[in-house]
Each structure stands twice: as structure tokens, then as C-alpha cells.
Amino acid sequence: MVRNLFAFLAGGLFGAGLLVSGMVDTTKVQGWLDVFGNWDPTLAFVLGGAILPMAIAWQVAARRRTAVLGSALPEKPDPRLGHNLVVGSLLFGMGWGLAGLCPGPAMASLSFGGWGGLLFLAAMIAGMIAAPAVRVRVDRLASA
Amino acid sequence: MIGTIPQDWIWGLVGGLMIGSAAALYLLVNGRIMGASGILGGLVDRSGWATAAERIAFIAGLVAVPAVMAPLVWGHVSTNISQNPAVIVAAGLLVGIGTRLANGCTSGHGVCGISRFSLRGIVATVFYLLAGGITMVVFRHVLGVI
Incomplete structure (x- = not known):
């Protein structure tokens, strides 16, 4: 129960941050990606601002055995890159540019995103369902 | 000095600090990495059903x-998303497939990965920024569809 409460609080603070930073506005995200248009650097401030407390948190985590509620802390990052990381990130970046939404803001804007937001969420979930089949094909291409 | 910095940048920084604090809370209290695509994706493909309640x-x-918060603070908030259903569906499919293949998105690879100097997080971020930038050039400046 306490785990779920803190998960709710973390999700809520994440959503509030996405709202305050303007990252639920697709024009701001596209403005950042559109280097040859009317470039909007806001996203750099958001990412920089977000990395700062998280970098401190990783330092704190390195000095602890477990998280506050007792579960194990995440393992060290996997050093292997692999083709799925590259192919997946390229596909994600394309979709991110096309609509100006990534998964966090897509969920955070559910209440005010209108039909466009709902359609995006439905397509994103469909993509997540299709992903394992796509992964098999990418693996086959990579090993060919 | 402060007055010369655009308001949007300041709110971006404030919101960013909130996002990073949320990720720090989720890591240090729950022991989890705050990745939006992973949290949802684990529910969608059942790989994360053991931790479904938390997700x-x-x-x-x-x-x-x-x-x-949105109606209380701003009255009306709009995502200003495209009005073209084909663009929205294509974008959603690409984001869904891509984040699951790459095992992360802007929050997981970007915020949580870069902050621990994860090579995977940094490489993923370079490639999705690159793809996003090229997409803007092709679909906005060449084809003019977004």
C-alpha cells in the first residue's frame, strides 16, 4: 500500500512537472526538434533541470543497499548497446517529431488532450503490442 | 538579468527539476527507474504484471x-496536437514500437540514463534526437505535412 502511495506521488509530481515545463505542448517539443525553423530551446532547460536531482539521487543510491521501502535498487546499466537500442530509438524519434508527444506527456495530457490525444495513446499501445513481432524481424535482419 | 531570460525557459527549468525530483523519489523510495514507456509497456505486454499495482x-x-491541476492553474491547457489522424496514428505506432525496442524513452533513457552516465541512455538519446530533427526537416520543411 505504501509502495503504491509513493508510486502515485511520483507519477503525480512527474505529471505536474510535465505541465509546468510546457512539455505537454506538442509545439514546444517540435519547436526544439525543428533546428532549421523557429528553434525553441526550452526542452534543454527541462532535460537539464531533470538530470540534476536525478544525478544526486544516483549518488545517494550508490551508498545504499536497498531503497527506502526495502526493495533492491536497479542494477548497474547494461554496457551492451545492440541494434534494437539504435533502431528503436530512431523509430521513437520519428514518432516523437511527427506528433510532438512522447509516452510521459501522452499519459499526462489524457484529461485535456481531446480526441487527438486519445488516438495517439491508442496507437502507442497498439505499437507496444506489436513491438515483440517487430523485434523478431529486426533481429533477423541484423543477423542476416 | 533574470528579466532577460524568457519565461518559458525558467518554467522549463522549474518543471524539469520537478520531473527529476519525481524520478529521484521513485528510485530512492520504490527502488524503480521512472521510465514512462517501460511502466506502461510492462502492463501492455504483461512482462510487468508482477508489479502491476505499483505501475x-x-x-x-x-x-x-x-x-x-491544469484547469485550476491555467484554466484551459491544449496539447496543440496535429489535426491529421494519419499523422497521429503513424506517430503513436512509431513511439510505441520504438520505445519498446529501445527499452526506454525520454524519461527512462534521457532523464534516468544520462544522469547515471549510462552509455545506453546517452546513445538512445542521441539517436532519438537525431531522428526527431531529421523528421522535422523532412516532414515540415520538405513535405510540409506537419
Whole structure:
């Protein structure tokens, strides 16, 4: 129960941050990606601002055995890159540019995103369902 | 000095600090990496059903807090999303497939990965920024569809 409460609080603070930073506005995200248009650097401030407390948190985590509620802390990052990381990130970046939404803001804007937001969420979930089949094909291409 | 910095940048920094604090809370209290695509994706493909309650609680907060906050603070908030259903569907499919193949998105690879100097997080971020930038050039400046 306490785990779920803190998960709710973390999700809520994440959503509030996405709202305050303007990252639920697709024009701001596209403005950042559109280097040859009317470039909007806001996203750099958001990412920089977000990395700062998280970098401190990783330092704190390195000095602890477990998280506050007792579960194990995440393992060290996997050093292997692999083709799925590259192919997946390229596909994600394309979709991110096309609509100006990534998964966090897509969920955070559910209440005010209108039909466009709902359609995006439905397509994103469909993509997540299709992903394992796509992964098999990418693996086959990579090993060919 | 402060007056010369655009308001949007300051709010971006403030919101960013909130996002990073949320990720720090989720890491240090729950022991989890705050990745939006992973939290939802684990529910969608059942790989994360062992921790379903925690995932659902996170998403509930992510949806509910902006739902209450947006009308109270700003009155009306718009995502200004495309009005073209084909663009929206293509974008959603690409984001869904891509984040699951790459095992992360802007929050997981970007915020949580870069902050621990994860090579995977840095490489993923370079490639999705690159693809996003090229997409803007092709679909906005060449084809003019977005």
C-alpha cells in the first residue's frame, strides 16, 4: 500500500512537472526538434533541470543497499548497446517529431488532450503490442 | 538579468527539476527507474504484471494530478496536437514500437540514463534526437505535412 502511495506521488509530481515545463505542448517539443525553423530551446532547460536531482539521487543510491521501502535498487546499466537500442530509438524519434508527444506527456495530457490525444495513446499501445513481432524481424535482419 | 531570460525557459527549468525530483523519489523510495514507456509497456505486454499495482498507481498519479491541476492553474491547457489522424496514428505506432525496442524513452533513457552516465541512455538519446530533427526537416520543411 505504501509502495503504491509513493508510486502515485511520483507519477503525480512527474505529471505536474510535465505541465509546468510546457512539455505537454506538442509545439514546444517540435519547436526544439525543428533546428532549421523557429528553434525553441526550452526542452534543454527541462532535460537539464531533470538530470540534476536525478544525478544526486544516483549518488545517494550508490551508498545504499536497498531503497527506502526495502526493495533492491536497479542494477548497474547494461554496457551492451545492440541494434534494437539504435533502431528503436530512431523509430521513437520519428514518432516523437511527427506528433510532438512522447509516452510521459501522452499519459499526462489524457484529461485535456481531446480526441487527438486519445488516438495517439491508442496507437502507442497498439505499437507496444506489436513491438515483440517487430523485434523478431529486426533481429533477423541484423543477423542476416 | 533574470528579466532577460524568457519565461518559458525558467518554467522549463522549474518543471524539469520537478520531473527529476519525481524520478529521484521513485528510485530512492520504490527502488524503480521512472521510465514512462517501460511502466506502461510492462502492463501492455504483461512482462510487468508482477508489479502491476505499483505501475497502475504511478500512471494514476500521472493522469490525475494534471487533470486536477491544469484547469485550476491555467484554466484551459491544449496539447496543440496535429489535426491529421494519419499523422497521429503513424506517430503513436512509431513511439510505441520504438520505445519498446529501445527499452526506454525520454524519461527512462534521457532523464534516468544520462544522469547515471549510462552509455545506453546517452546513445538512445542521441539517436532519438537525431531522428526527431531529421523528421522535422523532412516532414515540415520538405513535405510540409506537419
